[in-house]
Amino acid sequence: MNREALxxxxxxxxxxxxxxxxxxxxxxxxxxxxxxxxxxxxxxARHGLLDLEIQAEGDLEVDNHHTIEDIGICLGQAVKQALGDKAGINRYGHTLIPMDEALVQVVLDLSGRPYLAYNLDLAPGRIGSLETELLEEFLRAFVNHGALTLHVQKLAGRNGHHIAEALFKALGRAIREAASRDPRVEGIPSTKGNLV
Incomplete structure (x- = not known):
């Protein structure tokens, strides 16, 4: 069964x-x-072993907010759709990723219940043309439309580029782990019998 979405x-x-x-x-x-x-x-994509194509046109002349948020919405919907009924998956993913002085932890549950705990403590400002505050907006949209529980936490770090990059590498690895199939898992990995 192909686990793909458009x-x-x-x-x-x-x-x-x-x-x-x-x-x-x-x-x-x-x-x-x-x-x-x-x-x-x-x-x-690289660290999650996801094949990912995104084409976005947004009102960037206003600011980046709408584009970033809507990409989060669509990516969340894509993950949810591609997972189908979630039979046989690991369900949970946990990753610690270092990047130089930065250390970021990502823990997720493909629970069907949207919740974001965001503790990245990024300084206000920009990395390139990206406002740091929009990382939280992206994750919130992703969580709400992907119906998953996500905890992100900075354990160390000062450099915003390093922290943000460690976050996305860790998120990719956590999605990869949680979405992976385990042949020992029979059916839906929940005592409730569903993850919706």
Whole structure:
């Protein structure tokens, strides 16, 4: 069974197309119009072994908020769709990623219940043209539309680039672990019998 999804979203502010293969090889293709965010998405794909294509057009002349948030919405929907009924998956993913002085922890549960605990403590400002506050907005949109529980925490670090990159590498690895199939898991990994 292919675990793939294609999501398209068009509003007065953005036009987003996301294509995802959960069982890919880490290929990234596309553009958000925000170069540093594209760099982060490439890290997510590579370390999650996700084949990810994103084409986004947004009102970047206003700011990056709508584009970043809507990419989060579409990526969350894509993960949810590609997982199907979640039979046979590990369900949980946990990763610690260092990048030089930075150390970031990501823990997720493909629970069907959206919740974000965001403790990244990034200084206000920009990395390239990306406002640091928009990382939380991206994750919140991703969590709410992917219906998953996500905890992210900075354990060490001062450099914003390193912290953000460690976050996306860790998120990719955690998705990869949680979405992986385990042949010992029979059916849905929940005593409730569903993860919706």
């Amino acid at each position: 999501i398209e979203r068009r509003t007065a502010e953005t036009c987003i197309r996301v294509k995802l293969d959960l069982d890919g090889s880490g290929k990234w293709q596309g553009s958000s119009g925000i170069p540093f965010f594209d760099h982060l998405l490439a890290q997510l």
